[in-house]
Amino acid sequence: MSAGLGISASLPLSAFAGSGILGANDKITVALIGARNMGWYNLTDLLKQENVVCKILCDVDDKVLNDKAAELVEQGLKKPILEKDYRKVLEDKDIDAVIIGTPDHWHCLPAVEACEAGKHVYVEKPLANSIAESNVMLDVARRNKSLVQVGQQQRSGAHWKSAMEFVKSGKLGTIRQVKYWANFNYGSGNKPVPDSDVPEGLDYERWLGPAPRRPFNKNRFHGSWRMFRDYGGGLMTDWGVHLIDMGLWAMDVKSAPLSVRAVGGNYANSDRALEMPDTLSVLYEMEGYTMSWEHNGGIQSGPYGQNYGVLFMGTNGTLVADRDKWRIFPEGGDENPRMEGVEEHKSNHQSHINHCENFVRAIRYGDALNADIEIGHRAALYAHLGNISYWADDKVVYDEKSRKITSSIKADAMVTPAYRLPWEFPV
Ligand SMILES: NC(=O)c1ccc[n+]([C@@H]2O[C@H](COP(=O)([O-])OP(=O)(O)OC[C@H]3O[C@@H](n4cnc5c(N)ncnc54)[C@H](O)[C@@H]3O)[C@@H](O)[C@H]2O)c1
Incomplete structure (x- = not known):
């Protein structure tokens, strides 16, 4: 880093976070961990910010590393260092912030270790692949005073902000229901394919990381891993955290739901490669209103002509929103x-680029993060409780003090994932 004003170069930029002493000329050096799709998009928009440079690209797949490095060079940027082990990235004292764009099962360890190493973090959503991992990440970020922006970029969208303000204004009357729905073709999974050899240049052992060892299968890999429990949570967490976050924001929710009950199944796609239900309905019991989530994998239409959305039903009218617009039905x-x-x-x-700008401004000038880790933590909790209720086939009640599901031993066992050695669940 090159912090101005005579600041010692041996101190990481994070030591000055929020102090307001860094200027626009102070370089922020980032590294990207997990470079293929969303991580790459995050890096691209972060590099559009003034004086942000990328020193290291980290991925476990040589093809991804080489392709993305070539793209940076094509853009006229210096070729970054290429690295397969994220721990090496965290040892580099020049790195001020890391972007974590790995699959969900690989968010927790790099994020926790990055905070411990004094780095700031832009971590993709859902915050983690389990409730217990999210809890540890929140604790470690707070203990280290790290800035952790979660990739819930709708928080930085102007039309989402105005929708939230409208709901909060009270003009809709008493809000009785908040509904979310997400109908996407990809939620039906791919056609099954047989297990195959590990692609050349891929460190598959490292891709699996803390998840159970199993033969390589293309359907469980790049992009489509989200339909398998070891790595992701299906539509419930993939889209759930984005949309549920809007309800938590507008309704100023700061706690767990009173109870959660999910019902669903894989009703139409049992011949496809997915472990997730293609159809799911989740009812969240809230104080004075209800929230509900519905998803349908393999379907691309939905209520109000939208295949996904959020609505706030009040006594005076209903507000319906998606990423393009919001409307009122009086x-x-x-x-x-x-x-x-x-x-x-x-x-x-502009929500995504605004989100990246907000992260940089938080590091440089102490601006408040739009999707601070606590926001990501709460959205992930709601989404994971939906999945847990489905898997346990039971109503679940989560106690925030003990961080346990108190209603069912079976459901509580799903709060913490089992890590495969040598990776250990962080404590
Ligand atoms: N904010 C959004 O709108 C949004 C959109 C899409 C995806 N996402 C999130 O972004 C994350 C990544 O999703 P994706 O679609 O980019 O997945 P992807 O499979 O396309 O890319 C993940 C990359 O991480 C790499 N990787 C895996 N393990 C690694 C490790 N241990 N170290 C370094 N690299 C590793 C993989 O090789 C791959 O290149 C997920 O958490 C997903 O939920 C967010």
């Missing part, structure tokens, strides 16, 4: 309108 008809009509609000589609 109650009472033309004769007796209970609220004024509101013009459709359109998105400017």
Whole structure:
């Protein structure tokens, strides 16, 4: 790092986070861990910020490393160091911040160790692949005063902010229900393929990491790992954290739901390669209203002409939103309108770059993070409780003090994942 004002070069930039003493000319050096898809998008938008440079690309797949390094060089940037072991990245004193764009089962260890190493972190959503991992990550980030931005970029979207303000204004009347739905073709999984040889240049052992050892299968790998429990949580966590986060934001939720009950199954795609239910309905019991989640893998249409969305149903009207817009459907008809009509609000589609800018400004000037780890932690909790209730086939009640599911021993056993040695669950 090259912090100005005579700051000792031996101290990481993180030591000055939020102190307001860093200027726009102070270089921020980042490394990307997990470079293929979303991690790459994050790096691309972070490199658009003033004085942000990438020193290291880390991935366990040589092809990804070489392709992405070549893209950076094509853009006229210096070829980064290529690395397969994220722990080497964290040893590098020049690195101020890491982006974690690995599959969900590989968020916790690098994030925890990055915080311990004095780095700031931009970690993708869901915060982790389990409730217990999210809890540890929150604790470690707080203990180290690390800035941890979670990739819930809707928090930085202007039209989402205005939708939230509208809900909070009370104009919708009493909110009785908050609903989320996500219908996506990819939620039906791929066609099954046989196990095969590990692709050349891939460190498969490291890709699996703390997850159980098993033969290589293309369907469980790049991109489609999300449909398998060892690595992800299906549509419930993939889209759930984005959409549920909007409800938690608008309704100012700061605690766990009173109870959660999920019902579903793989009703239409049992011949496909996926462990997740293609159909799921989850009911969250809240204080004074209900929240509900629904997803349908293999379906691309949905309520209000949207295949995904969030709605707030109030006594005066309903607000319906997605990433393009939000609209109001007033109650009472033309004769007796209970609220004024509101013009459709359109998105400017800048949420992701705004999110990256917010991360850089938080490091440099002490701006508050738009999706601080606590926000990611809460959204992940709600999403994981939905999945756990489904797998346990039971209503679940989570106690935030003891960090346990108190309603069912079977469900509580799903809070903490078993790590495969030599990887150990961080304590
Ligand atoms: N914020 C969003 O809108 C959004 C969108 C898509 C994905 N995501 C999230 O981003 C994350 C990555 O998803 P993706 O679609 O990019 O997955 P992907 O499979 O396309 O890419 C993951 C990359 O991580 C690499 N990797 C795996 N283990 C590693 C390790 N131990 N060290 C270094 N690299 C490792 C893989 O080789 C691969 O290149 C997930 O958590 C996903 O939920 C967020």
